[in-house]
């Protein structure tokens with residue numbers, strides 16, 4: 043769990059993508075709370091109550107300080123309602139949650155689940171979802187984003203990994219199948235990206251002026267779902283989880299096309 | 312939104328709109344005004360992905376081709392890259408394969424047959440009919456001139472020794488079979504083939 047690189051990337055992206063400043067600010071505030079976990083290993087069997095005690099107060103405080111009022115208020119109310127641990131347990135069990143509940147659960151649980159590594163599966167034992175394939179092989183969670191590995195050679199297209207929305211574990215998944223329904227017919231799958239003038243031959247930046255050269259929408263006409271794809275081959279400094287937050291205009295575009303993300307990101311997009 | 316109180320119930324109702332944008336605010340209250348402006352200025356294009364195979368050599372690297380259908384119904388090729396799922400090349404392409412795009416879209420591609428008359432310095436553009444007739448006549452003349460019916464020991468051979476045939480990696484197995492059949496029927500014995508796939 044490399045929090046420094048996430049923090050630094052978020053600061054860097056704030057300058058390049060001013061429209062995402064507010065979200066990146068909340069993200070950095072949450073990452074600071076994750077940092078307080080240090081080397082402590084949470085008990086996988088009682089993760090919800092442990093996080094309710096150890097993570098929740100910090101997350102609520104950080105959200106109140108950095109988030110827009112509706113989110114800050116909703117988080118505060120949730121924490122005071124006495125339902126927080128129930129919400130966290132619901133997230134671990136794969137239950138449907140409201141947007142603010144989902145934010146709270148993820149902000150409180152992602153770091154402990156990442157720290158638990160293989161044990162994340164034990165923490166999510168109550169979730170009946172299958173393991174492997176389109177689900178996270180560790181915890182059964184759904185993918186949050188698609189990542190293309192970087193390569194030193196601009197003529198190499200990296201393999202695809204999916205990153206789990208719950209425990210952030212990454213697993214390999216076919217680059218030419220839909221991460222949501224498995225559709226593999228090329229004509230049913232569309233990649234939306236910023237228009238590049240002229241044909242694209244290699245993966246190195248060739249002086250193009252695109253704002254989102256390394257980000258694209260990997261969409262499926264069969265299930266109307268999409269994920270943001272972060273191509274580390276196009277931007278070696280990308281930290282996928284952070285870069286995905288600045289794809290906001292692409293998300294808005296995807297919504298306009300009637301597409302919805304397989305799992306929204308921490309900020310609800 | 313400084314003094315607005317949103318109850319949990321109201322909040323979940325807002326959230327029920329998914330990531331819908333209300334008054335420039337996201338369901339969690341993020342201000343999207345700037346992002347919407349950026350989105351409006353973006354030039355986004357959607358491409359579908361097709362599987363193909365590099366035509367250049369016997370390795371047979373797998374390609375992904377990104378194409379887009381334009382308003383006039385024409386399909387435009389935008390990008391070609393190695394298929395990361397292929398066990399043959401695992402997303403890699405050599406420089407030649409990586410430029411396979413230019414087979415279709417290069418401005419320097421020669422679109423029609425060119426002909427240089429014996430003794431002439433200049434190439435000129437000719438029709439396919441002209442080129443094919445000319446080839447057929449030359450093949451017939453060479454074949455007639457170099458056809459061998461019996462070898463030195465008097466064995467019946469019926470072969471043409473004056474023309475050789477070189478196939479290409481762009482051939483599929485079926486095309487390679489067809490080419491070989493045709494060349495043998497003309498009596499050629501010097502055949503080189505690189506068909507695969």
Ligand code: SF4
Nearest residue numbers: 365367368372405408
């Ligand atoms: S990419 Fe290069 S090595 Fe692969 S088939 Fe084409 S020419 Fe051969």
Ligand SMILES: [Zn+2]
Nearest residue numbers: 178181206209
């Ligand atoms: Zn997981």
Ligand SMILES: [Zn+2]
Nearest residue numbers: 220223262265
């Ligand atoms: Zn699908």
